Amino acid sequence: MLSILDRYFLRELAYGVIATAVVLLVIFAGGAFATVLQKVANGSIQPSVMFEVLGLQMVDLLSTLLPMAAFLGTLIALGRMYRESEMHVLASSGMGPRGMLRPVIMLTVVATLVVGTVSLWLGPWSARKADQVIAVANKSVIAAGLDAGRFTELPGKGGIIFVDALSRDGTVLGKTFLASDHVDSQGRTSVRVVNAKSGRMYQEADGQNRFLALYDGWQYEIPLGTDNWRRMKYERNDASLSSIADDDDEDPAHELTTPALFKATDADALGELVSRFAAPVSTLVLMMMVLPMSRQAPRDARYGRLLVAVLAYFLYVIWQLIARAQIIKERLHTPIPIWVLHIIVFAIAAWVFWRQNSPRRAKEATR
Numbered sequence: 001m002l003s004i005l006d007r008y009f010l011r012e013l014a015y016g017v018i019a020t021a022v023v024l025l026v027i028f029a030g031g032a033f034a035t036v037l038q039k040v041a042n043g044s045i046q047p048s049v050m051f052e053v054l055g056l057q058m059v060d061l062l063s064t065l066l067p068m069a070a071f072l073g074t075l076i077a078l079g080r081m082y083r084e085s086e087m088h089v090l091a092s093s094g095m096g097p098r099g100m101l102r103p104v105i106m107l108t109v110v111a112t113l114v115v116g117t118v119s120l121w122l123g124p125w126s127a128r129k130a131d132q133v134i135a136v137a138n139k140s141v142i143a144a145g146l147d148a149g150r151f152t153e154l155p156g157k158g159g160i161i162f163v164d165a166l167s168r169d170g171t172v173l174g175k176t177f178l179a180s181d182h183v184d185s186q187g188r189t190s191v192r193v194v195n196a197k198s199g200r201m202y203q204e205a206d207g208q209n210r211f212l213a214l215y216d217g218w219q220y221e222i223p224l225g226t227d228n229w230r231r232m233k234y235e236r237n238d239a240s241l242s243s244i245a246d247d248d249d250e251d252p253a254h255e256l257t258t259p260a261l262f263k264a265t266d267a268d269a270l271g272e273l274v275s276r277f278a279a280p281v282s283t284l285v286l287m288m289m290v291l292p293m294s295r296q297a298p299r300d301a302r303y304g305r306l307l308v309a310v311l312a313y314f315l316y317v318i319w320q321l322i323a324r325a326q327i328i329k330e331r332l333h334t335p336i337p338i339w340v341l342h343i344i345v346f347a348i349a350a351w352v353f354w355r356q357n358s359p360r361r362a363k364e365a366t367r
Contacts, residue, residue, distance in 0.1 A: 005090070009103035016077030017107070021069035025058070028065055032057050046137040053133060059126040063119040063279045068313070070111040071286040074104065075309050078294035087295075100291070108287040116280035120258045123276075128255045148174070161212075163199075173199035176214055178239055193220040194237060212239045271328040274335040278320055278342070285346045286313065292352040316345055 002010070036054050039045040045053055078100075081087050090099065148166040153159070159180030163173045178194040196217035203210050214237045221230040253272040256264065261273040293309045319341055326332035 005099060006103050006106075009100070010106060012077045012081065013074050013103060013107050016080075017070050017073030017111075020073035020076065021065065024065050024069050024072075028061050029054075029058060032061065045134055049133050049137040053130050056126040056130040056133070059118070060123045060130075063115060063123050063276075066111065066115045066118065067279060067283040067286055070107070070115075070283055071290060071309070071313060072306075074107065074287060074290045075294050075306065078290065079296060079305060082294060082296045104287060104291065108284060111287065112280045112283045115283045119276045119279035124255055124257060127251075131255065171201050173201070173212070176212075176217075178212075178214070180239075188223060188225075190221060190223040193222065194218070194239065196237070210240075213237075214239060267328050267330045270335065271324045274327060274338055275320075275324055278324075278338060281339075281342050282316075282320070285316070285342050285349070288346050288349040288353070289313075289316075292349055292356055295356055316341075 033054055036045060036050055036057070040047050040050055078087075087100070148163050151160050151162045159178060161179075162177040163175070165174030166172070173196075176194075176196045176199045178196075179191065181189055181191045183189050194214060194217060196214035198216065199212050199214045201210060201212055214234075216235060217233075217237065219232045219234060219237060221232075223229075251268075251272075253261070253264075253266075253268040256269065256272070258273070258276060261269045261276075264270075289309070289312065293305055293312070296305050320338060323332065323335075323338045323341070327335065
């Protein structure tokens with residue numbers, strides 16, 4: 001059964017964490033949206049699935065966002081209670097360090113479990129799902145910019161296409177009209193007009209280039225300025241659509257399940273595995289760091305400790321990223337230095353908290 005003070009602490013801490021998480025979510029969403037827009041512009045993501053991919057990427061980013069939100073939200077909530085002398089009043093009423101530790105530990109357990117779930121399962125699943133959504137969209141002429149019943153310009157090809165009907169998945173076409181122009185080596189321009197009774201879209205084995213296979217129609221070659229037109233009947237005629245741009249940000253190891261990472265032996269898999277387990281462990285360490293960093297006098301600067309805490313957070317995270325990069329580059333063959341870093345930071349934070357709340361010996365009076 002929670003006491004009144006426990007419920008009060010939990011409520012204040014939860015409000016601080018939720019408010020911080022909302023602010024960070026907006027910031028992270030802005031950065032993710034800019035990245036998705038860039039990929040839409042270079043052709044690796046189709047505009048029709050842009051927001052679905054953005055939502056899945058935000059789920060993947062929760063493993064980074066939630067530890068930061070728990071750290072800053074708890075720091076802000078406890079710092080406010082120190083500045084308004086609530087903590088000093090509670091201490092004078094007999095509440096020791098355990099009274100503050102109980103609600104913080106409860107919040108830490110919940111935050112660690114949520115971050116662990118996102119990092120070990122939900123994040124990789126959302127990354128795989130986003131790739132599946134993109135792959136399905138790239139196989140559809142609807143995602144390539146075509147629509148039934150209207151003329152559409154082929155991206156980068158200088159041609160026009162018209163289809164009277166499309167299947168629901170956008171891979172099968174009805175009656176099709178295609179017109180394009182090109183200039184030969186002698187500088188003469190000619191127009192090619194193609195009609196077909198039906199068609200379908202397909203991709204190469206590597207999934208990069210897209211083509212329209214047109215069936216049962218006529219093709220006309222019309223050189224401009226001359227009268228030597230050519231007409232050809234065909235059973236099948238293939239036309240190229242816009243190619244799919246390569247995505248340089250792909251990380252195959254990140255999309256693997258956690259059991260698959262344990263079975264893998266390459267450096268990328270080891271680095272990804274260490275990163276996944278580091279997220280919940282970092283949450284535990286950061287919540288320990290909050291306890292000594294949040295303590296301040298009523299007259300202290302409002303954001304002084306916050307700036308120090310943010311600097312400490314970034315130093316802690318940067319050292320983890322450096323160690324992970326060394327593992328991926330095969331310069332470091334064991335994750336032990338990362339776990340040693342977690343232990344050292346946790347031990348230092350616990351020692352400082354103990355020093356702050358340990359009873360002090362009275363100084364002897366000097367004559």
